[in-house]
Amino acid sequence: MNMDEMEGDDFHDMDRDEPEPEPEPLARATDTSSSEARRGKDIQGIPWDRINIKRESYRKTRLEQYKNYENVPSSGKLADMECKQIEKGGNYYEFWHNTRMVKPTFFHFQLRNLVWATSKHDVYVMSNFSVIHWSSLSFNSSVVLNFSGHIAPSEKHPGSFLEGFTETQISTLAVKENLLVAGGFQGELIYKHIDRQGVSFCTRITSEENAITNAIEVYRGSSGGIHCMASNNDCGIREFDTETFQLLNHFRFPWPVNHTSISPENNLVTIVGDHPDGQLIDSRNGKVVATVVGHLDYSFASAWHPNGYNFATGNQDKTCRVWDVRNLSSSVAVLKNNMGAARSIRYSSDGRFMAVAEPADFVHIYNTDLNYQKRQEIDLFGEISGISLSQDDESLFIGICDRTYASLVQYKRRHHYSHLDSVL
Numbered sequence: 001m002n003m004d005e006m007e008g009d010d011f012h013d014m015d016r017d018e019p020e021p022e023p024e025p026l027a028r029a030t031d032t033s034s035s036e037a038r039r040g041k042d043i044q045g046i047p048w049d050r051i052n053i054k055r056e057s058y059r060k061t062r063l064e065q066y067k068n069y070e071n072v073p074s075s076g077k078l079a080d081m082e083c084k085q086i087e088k089g090g091n092y093y094e095f096w097h098n099t100r101m102v103k104p105t106f107f108h109f110q111l112r113n114l115v116w117a118t119s120k121h122d123v124y125v126m127s128n129f130s131v132i133h134w135s136s137l138s139f140n141s142s143v144v145l146n147f148s149g150h151i152a153p154s155e156k157h158p159g160s161f162l163e164g165f166t167e168t169q170i171s172t173l174a175v176k177e178n179l180l181v182a183g184g185f186q187g188e189l190i191y192k193h194i195d196r197q198g199v200s201f202c203t204r205i206t207s208e209e210n211a212i213t214n215a216i217e218v219y220r221g222s223s224g225g226i227h228c229m230a231s232n233n234d235c236g237i238r239e240f241d242t243e244t245f246q247l248l249n250h251f252r253f254p255w256p257v258n259h260t261s262i263s264p265e266n267n268l269v270t271i272v273g274d275h276p277d278g279q280l281i282d283s284r285n286g287k288v289v290a291t292v293v294g295h296l297d298y299s300f301a302s303a304w305h306p307n308g309y310n311f312a313t314g315n316q317d318k319t320c321r322v323w324d325v326r327n328l329s330s331s332v333a334v335l336k337n338n339m340g341a342a343r344s345i346r347y348s349s350d351g352r353f354m355a356v357a358e359p360a361d362f363v364h365i366y367n368t369d370l371n372y373q374k375r376q377e378i379d380l381f382g383e384i385s386g387i388s389l390s391q392d393d394e395s396l397f398i399g400i401c402d403r404t405y406a407s408l409v410q411y412k413r414r415h416h417y418s419h420l421d422s423v424l
Helices: 034-038 055-065 075-082 418-423
Strands: 093-099 115-117 122-127 130-135 140-146 170-176 179-184 188-193 201-204 213-220 226-232 236-241 246-252 257-262 268-273 275-282 288-292 299-304 310-315 319-324 333-336 344-347 353-357 360-367 375-389 395-401 407-413
Touching (some): 055 375, 115 170, 115 395, 122 170, 122 395, 130 170, 140 179, 140 188, 170 213, 179 213, 179 226, 188 226, 268 310, 299 344, 310 353, 319 353, 344 375, 353 375, 360 395
Parallel strands (some): 115 375, 213 257, 257 299
Antiparallel strands (some): 093 407, 115 122, 122 130, 130 140, 170 179, 188 201, 213 226, 226 236, 226 257, 257 268, 275 288, 310 319, 344 353, 375 395, 395 407
16 A cells, blocks of 8 residues: 555645535525436535536546556556456436535545445545534434544453553544444554443554554454454454454464455455455464465455355456456456446445445446446546445445545435336
8 A cells, every 4th residue: 555645635625616606594504405306416516607617528638647656666557458348228226415514524535435325314434534413304413433532441351451542534434223432543442332421442553663553443253242353454354353353363464465255154254455365264363374466456345245256356456356266267257447446345234235445536326236247337526435335225425535525425326116106
């Protein structure tokens, strides 16, 4: 990972000839509802009729000028030559609401897992130094945890860093099973139970210089307890029991680990990082079970299909590859992005859809029932801080980071009630 380079750019200057807008008496006035969008209002509230460029023209410019970050030169160009774009036309999620009351941000340009939905109405988002909770029912936001000052645990557990941390830069986040876990640039891990006051546990998992926590996964272990797995730039992954906060496993690899995901059966872990190849390991002992070969650059995303056979990996070569554990000699599908790396991947709980987020502008939703051969393309403007599907698959949230049009976008699952057709 290169922490000094940045990919892409904000588009906040595209309306630089316009005067700064007057502050709204209510921030909610800047939101966009589904009914307003149907009447022609831009989803993000961008006043295309008042600025000196048409949306279509700016989209064309973005596609031509956006620079995808690569660790392996020309990886995206080579991947473009290998695979075709999947047919558009899917319509699985429809726009529901966009709020500019929530302003998502990220600190590291390669790490975009900073949006987490816990229900179809509740979502947690990183905004500067704070984790914000947004309710799409009440249209209210609240600060859950602010890392700009001093954070220290209010509970006592063996190994806890009781003095806590100050001004922690959060690189990654996970919110699941009523637990919030944040990872920092210096190997910090901070645990907070959503329903309790204060922070439960703090630790620094490594003293190495290159210590950034790249990804966190929270899941139920085989015995039913809640576990946490942290992927780190010190070439290791660490598994913790979140009841005792004790380290259960520490597995080491030959390169920095950027993301892990555990299979539904809890027996396999997908490992991707600063290497074109990915690995499957045995979750009990860390032994490599298989290596998956095909990507051309470094990978930063992975996810398992609920069926336990398929998993996906996202790479800076601008592709997402889908694999089948029963035959890993080649990919089931190679899915090509429009502009940049596959930075986040999420499967729906029912396994029917897979969402892939680019670093900016685009989220693709693939129909797994059609063997990934049809997709819905969500077309926005701005860097994407993360995506999250609610557990019931009813809502898709997208964090847009931009100096002018930062917002949290919500899409709602479309349903086709064919049994009602006979009534009409």
